[in-house]
Amino acid sequence: LREYNIMAFCGMVFNIGMNIFFIRVMHFEAIGTAISSLCTQMLTALAQVLIVQSKFHFRINWRLLTTLFVYVAGVIAIANLCHSYLLHKASTSGWVPGFLVMGAVSVAWALAIRLISVKGMFRMLKYG
Secondary structure, three states: OOOHHHHHHHHHHHHHHHHHHHHHHHHHHHHHHHHHHHHHHHHHHHHHHHHHHHHHHHOOOOHHHHHHHHHHHHHHHHHHHHHHHHHOOHHHHHOHHHHOOOOOOOOHHHHHHOOOHHHHHHHHHHHO
């Protein structure tokens, strides 16, 4: 728990520093906040994985990591397609249709590459 508290404190200091840099120095405002939050989340997630790996000596599941990489790449492609075709074509309807289509297609993509198991979902609903 001590390592996690140190990691969280360092992440907080890093995030505040990045926000000051991007908002006050670079004048990026909301985009700067998003960039600093994304960088902080990625670094703290990596730190958490490294802490758990060093404490519990887990093996790396390369198949799961590959599937997650394929899923993320697919979701980025889906987001780009939704942005290109739905947002620009139907600008009067707003962002909600594109968001709903992206969400549904992302779930379908997760099912297609077997990141989500339908059988496992039913088992979880049945047994808790």
